[in-house]
Amino acid sequence: MNSGSRPEPRKVIAALPQYSSAAGTSRVTWRASSNESVLPPSPRVVEAIARAGATAHLYPSLLGDALVADIAERLQVTARQVVVGGGSLALLQQTLSTYTGHGTEVIFGWRSYEAYPILVGVAGSDAVPVPLGADGTHDLAAMLAAVTPSTKAIILCNPNNPTGTEVGREQVELFLQRVPPTVLVLLDEAYQEFATTSLDGVGLLDAYPNLAVFRTFSKAYGLAGLRAGYMVTSEEIADFVRVASPPFGLSTVAEAAAQEAGADADYSARVLRLVAEGRDRLRAGLAERGFPTPVSGGNFVWIPLPHGARELEVGCIARGVSVRAFDGEGVRATVGERAAEDAVLAAVDDLMATVASSPGKTLT
Structure with a gap:
């Protein structure tokens, strides 16, 4: 040997x-x-965690069905449009794995969330970072100029992490109008609840079927330690991402906590x-x-x-x-x-x- x-x-x-x-x-x-x-989580959430913990010997629901239903009702979308999982980052990885891969390119602004180059690399795609503008916001014109026949996805972090800068609804709509319909736009709205602009990516889904919106329960809802997030997109994209997602991707405890946190205004x-x-x-x-x-x-x-x-x-x-x-x-x-x-x-x-x-x- x-x-x-x-x-x-x-x-x-x-x-x-x-x-x-x-x-x-x-x-x-x-x-x-x-x-x-x-x-820390509110008392209501802590109680929900304790109740869910008592059934930890059982598998969670296959697709986080109860949380999916709550999110769909709150956002006025269909349940088929919602995918939940162990944090929005995991869902972003699953989406990249579904739609990108060897010989493809993924564009994102830089500096932005430092996990993006890692996720793109794991998916087997080539990362195409585009420098932010002088004011620290995404240079949408430069990102559009970076699109090639090999481009399969564009990640747009809004509000951007770590600069906190935002692009408004009108700017994003103009951007989406110019992105080829075969290119998936992944709108990372992890900080949407804190945003100072009126942009709500979910409201753009009907007009742009190549758009997917990612959100998390880690920030405004205080569940960073439990890992719960969701994606809202077209039914077709969501169906394919579910195929590529591991079964039982959201724990019973995380699902119960996210349900209660979302209701605790x-x-x-x-x-x-x-x-x-x-x-x-x-x-x-x-x-x-x-x-x-x-x-x-x-x-x-x-x-x-x-x-x-x-x-x-x-x-x-x-x-x-x-x-x-x-x-x-x-x-x-x-x-x-x-x-x-x-x-x-x-x-x-x-x-x-x-x-x-x-x-x-x-x-x-």
Whole structure:
């Protein structure tokens, strides 16, 4: 037996970037690095989790039928148009696996959600990242210009993660009108509940049968630890994605929690209020310090930092809060916890003092 032999992954998998983890999360008081809800699930949701846990010895429903029915009724679509699963990210992966593959291309804006290149690579397709515009929003004209006969899908993250920037309904409709009907547009609306524009992708489905909308229960509904999300699209696309999806893809506990969370309007309203106030508060504090930030449609604020992103991350950890740093680009900080927002501002003050005492050092 050759002791040096071992199974080798597909070359495309071995070359993929790894999803990064925020630094210092085990050493801080506040986690502002993963865009989680600052509130734990409501008592109603906790009770639903406990009830569902009592039947954990049984398989969940095959397709998350009860949750599908609730979502379809709330959004006024047919049940066949809704696919649920273990987070919107899993559903995006299943959709890419269904519609893309070797010899195809997938376009997405960049910087955007760092999982996109990984998902595209796993599906066997070629990633085509298109730089964001100067204002940090998706450059829709450039994305259209990148379409080739090999393009099978376009991912549009709106509001965009990590910049928080948004494209409005009129812009998206003009974009959809120009996308070839054979190209699938995957509209990632993970932060839709926090958006400042009027765009609601579900309202565009009737006019654009090549559109699929992805949403999650992780953010506004506070269920990041349970992994529940859904896709709404045409019945035909949904049918094919279900074929490619693993059976029992949503746990009984996650389904029960998502049903209750979706019905608990008071909880969601409280989260949205905390986030809106936190965004305004943190952006105002940063502006006072000479750091302009884009209007955010997420539960976070993006701090553009061509230089010093890692230094600010280290400073935030020293102040007891974790953030997400992107070297050479900026820092993303989740909002909603006032003490954490204050810690970020204090870390910015520390960084500014360091720069002021270092001749030739700059953050811009």
